[in-house]
Amino acid sequence: MRNLLMTVCYDGTSYYGFQTQPGGNTIQDCLEAAIRHLTGEVVKIHGSGRTDAGVHARAQPFHFITSSQIPVERWCLALNARLPADIRVTAAEEVELDFHARRSAKRKTYRYTINANRVPDVFQRNYQLHHPGRLNISAMQKGLSYLIGTNDYTSFASRHSTKASHVRTIDEARIEVDTSLARPESRDQGVVHLYISGNGFLQHMVRIIVGTLLEVGQGKRLPEEMKQILEAKDRKAAGPTAESKGLMLWSVEYD
Amino acid sequence: MRNLLMTVCYDGTSYYGFQTQPGGNTIQDCLEAAIRHLTGEVVKIHGSGRTDAGVHARAQPFHFITSSQIPVERWCLALNARLPADIRVTAAEEVELDFHARRSAKRKTYRYTINANRVPDVFQRNYQLHHPGRLNISAMQKGLSYLIGTNDYTSFASRHSTKASHVRTIDEARIEVDTSLARPESRDQGVVHLYISGNGFLQHMVRIIVGTLLEVGQGKRLPEEMKQILEAKDRKAAGPTAESKGLMLWSVEYD
Structure with missing residues (x-):
């Protein structure tokens, strides 16, 4: 198991914010769908926090635990090929298992x-x-x-x-x-x-x-x-x- | 009759270029509709040239002849209130009757x-x-x-x-x-x-x-x-x- 920390940039105009909601169409939903499409794994990602509907992010971190063996430097390109044009993963790195994108934020x-x-x-x-x-x-x-x-x-x-x-x-x-x-x-x-x-x-x-x-x-x-x-x-x-x-x-x- | 020279800025993503075409949905169509809505006049505007579908303009001049008495300084705000958010008129002035946005361009x-x-x-x-x-x-x-x-x-x-x-x-x-x-x-x-x-x-x-x-x-x-x-x-x-x-x-x- 690895803990991957990534950074996502998005134009929030068409979304109901970062975090998954009953109504759907959130940044988290899109990211989890892209990860599932890439690895076959159903993962839950953890954002640095929520954003409201229509709010944008230049650089929002999120992390998730994966058993995928895809090298860390391949993730950006692979996820971006599976994401809509208004969401792009801009960075990815492996972090300690106890790192949490929200709780570790200073x-x-x-x-x-x-x-x-x-x-x-x-x-x-x-x-x-x-x-x-x-x-x-x-x-x-x-x-x-x-x-x-x-x-x-x-x-x-x-x-x-x-x-x-x-x-x-x-x-x-x-x-x-x-x-x-x-x-x-x-x-x-x-x-x-x-x-x-x-x-x-x-x-x-x-x-x-x-x-x-x-x-x-x-x-x-x-x-x-x-x-x-x-x-x-x-x-x-x-x-x-x-x-x-x-x-x-x-x-x-x-x- | 007055000859008005205006400048338009547009995000061309959703349009089939500047100039009116059989298929519709051009910048010229939107501008002529806004002028008609404002003055009741059916006018034909003359752009500085054509642009292709999907091309943008920071500052494209166009002119038209009008009998409207609306003061020139009121036109930008009045047209912008009648235009979609991806098209904005940024300047307006009265010019000589023989001025032509395309033919006079240097x-x-x-x-x-x-x-x-x-x-x-x-x-x-x-x-x-x-x-x-x-x-x-x-x-x-x-x-x-x-x-x-x-x-x-x-x-x-x-x-x-x-x-x-x-x-x-x-x-x-x-x-x-x-x-x-x-x-x-x-x-x-x-x-x-x-x-x-x-x-x-x-x-x-x-x-x-x-x-x-x-x-x-x-x-x-x-x-x-x-x-x-x-x-x-x-x-x-x-x-x-x-x-x-x-x-x-x-x-x-x-x-």
């Missing part, structure tokens, strides 16, 4: 992308939230800074969260603005990437943070309110959940 | 994109040809240089071309390699963008040039053969027509 980074140009980018339309109205980016940066640290993030978690504790640590959060496609004569603000890293994220957490920060950017809230929202420990205190299509699981780190 | 630039990394980019899968095998980029650059000048490009034109003359001028052609997503440990070569500019292009011309240059990059032909292929004035002398999905109309210039 740090995760998500990226949320907002296109703040007047006209949306047709080539990125499934990967960006389009927000043509003026955004106060420095207010958003200031608001975001209040979320760094170890906090109870109940206000930024789905009401349906089933976790016993909502305490998590966000150790880094930053906003980068790419103005390469912005046309100043059109009041274009560029493409805003929000990167957020921490030891774990609650259901909808990044999307609620972004939905709330957009209200800060629109001038509907002051940046300082982010601190009060955290302290309220009440989902009602925060803003709406931003659309899933702008969210991408960027990376997962292990020791 | 210079066009196309970009062809080859992903030469081992694993394709799922987010760019409809906009890149995936070529995981080793490419000799400097041989491709040398081969491309033989095409610059004023030449009869019959060898690089579809057999179905109906043009009286196949003489065109290519004034610039270059290859840029973006290695930002390449992982050296995977023998990734990066994303290869081929930019080619000239006063006009024949049917399939850029795609046949790319299909032939790929054979140079693979070592199947010498770069110097590009000169002999040109001189042959015979489609059979050149290589295959590269897939349409990697091609994008980049820009069209006027005086």
